[in-house]
Amino acid sequence: MGMIIAIISGKGGVGKTTATANIGLGIALNNRRCVVVDFDIGQRNLDMTLGLENRVVYDMIQVMDEEASLRQALIKSKISDNLYFLAASQTRDKTALDSLKIKQLIEDLSSEFEYILLDAPAGIESGYEHTIEFADTAIVVVNPEVSSIRDSDRAIGVLDSKSQKVKDGFDVDKYLIINRIVPEMVESGEMLSSDDILEILSIKLLGKVAEDKGVIDASNQGVPIILNPKSMAGAAYRRIADRLCGDNVPIEEPKVQKRGLVGRLKGMFS
Amino acid sequence: MKSNQYSMKVFETTIDDDNKFISFMSTNHELFKNHLILIQGNISKKISDYLNDQSLKYINNFELPRVKKIETKYIKPQEVKEIKKDHFKILTAPLRSGQIVKYNGDVLIFDRINSGSKIITTGNIIALNIVNGDIDSTGDFIIIPNTNQSNIVFHGIKIDNGLLKNKLNKIEYISIDNITISTISKKEFIWV
Ligand SMILES: Nc1ncnc2c1ncn2[C@@H]1O[C@H](COP(=O)(O)OP(=O)(O)O)[C@@H](O)[C@H]1O
Ligand SMILES: [Mg+2]
Secondary structure (H helix, E strand, C coil): CCEEEEEECCCCCCCHHHHHHHHHHHHHHCCCCEEEEECCCCCCCHHHHCCCHHHCCCEHHHHHCCCCCHHHHCEECCCCCCEEEEECCCCCCHHHCCHHHHHHHHHHHHHHCCEEEEECCCCCCCHHHHHHHCCCEEEEEECCCHHHHHHHHHHHHHHHHHCHHHHCCCCCEEEEEEEEECHHHHHCCCCCCHHHHHHHHCCEEEEEEECCHHHHHHHHHCCCHHHCCCCHHHHHHHHHHHHHCCCCCCCCCCCCCCCCHHHHHHHHHC | CCCCCCCCCEEEEECCCHHHHHHHHHHCHHHHCCCEEEEECCCCHHHHHHHHHCCCEEEECCCCCCCCCCCCHHHCHHHHHHHHHCCEEEECCCECCCCEEEECCEEEECCCECCCCEEEECCCEEECCCECCEEEECCCEEEECCCCCCCEEECCEECCHHHCCCCEEEEEEEECCEEEEEEEECCCCCCC
């Protein structure tokens, strides 16, 4: 039985898709079989982030409606043989989702993969409840700003009342990723500190990811930032994936980057 | 002449079924031990023995002077059970944005009340952690830490957050035009 992890947030644009792609790849590079599923129907972009957009033939809804088999619809990553991808439907609307069919799909995936990552729509969207319904773990992505935190708090509240695991009397494990931290701004007090955020949301910390311009570029090129050995954000995702694989890696605080002379010169020209 | 005046609570009832009456009285002994019990209609020996045994004071077939009748809802045994169940709630998980707790009784909350959440209760509230969500109570009191963000409405009156300066404050209902705010603790509790 695989571990079913929903990647969630309160509002959109905080970095769920980026996190899903990078963590999925990180897990696969740790030699675990992993599948990432795009549940953000209508705004799919996980395929792009993974550089697989031109490989999509069948989508998740077609599998659920038995118009295609799971084997036909699963796309293997070019980067790792352990990573597979299942696309969201671009054409159907979110009401196409049906609990029983989702349950079946997730059970099928969970018999083949060790990790099943579900890239959720934002917590306010109707597809959100479907994504979390059968998850046993949730990774909450927030940005260090009040509105993101408050909306995530709400999404956690919905998770705690709507998931099947909770209805069965168990807890859904909840982990937090704080994304787009700007260390300079935390230092100067302009940005909420991680401790403040953790106190409000009262869930376990999984990782802290710095703001990194390279992330946007990496997504556009379909080469996740985790493959870039120089990126701080990439390193943070690697540590997060290692933690999910059971390694006891300490949390690292994003640091203010002190540039040397060469770095400063490079900075001028980049 | 030396005189005193008292007002007392009278519980008026008729008895159809001795056993039902006795079981009702037993479960509600705490509630009625200081009441005067007025039984209209006949009383069996079983009942009078029971009442004497329990030292409950009672009178039989008596026309009360004009008095204020208070809610009679709790006289039916089934409903009494419901009131009991709906009496006291303990919340140990944080209350999150969008969650509303509506409750007919007292609420004790150990964890955070986050911004965007709300507690509405007819009873008392004791909040021991950070309060940023809203509170609406018509109980006897609210015990609450200092808070800038919370919207607190007590018996329909908006409480000024500036008055809740201490680590733990008590907002208390004395009468409709007298609500007091007092200090319970000026500083953080230190547990040994
Ligand atoms: N750590 C980061 N640093 C810089 N940009 C980021 C970071 N994480 C995400 N982004 C960018 O933010 C935007 C939204 O991210 P995305 O993962 O699509 O969010 P979501 O799936 O939550 O809507 C994208 O353009 C992405 O490249
Ligand atoms: Mg997304």
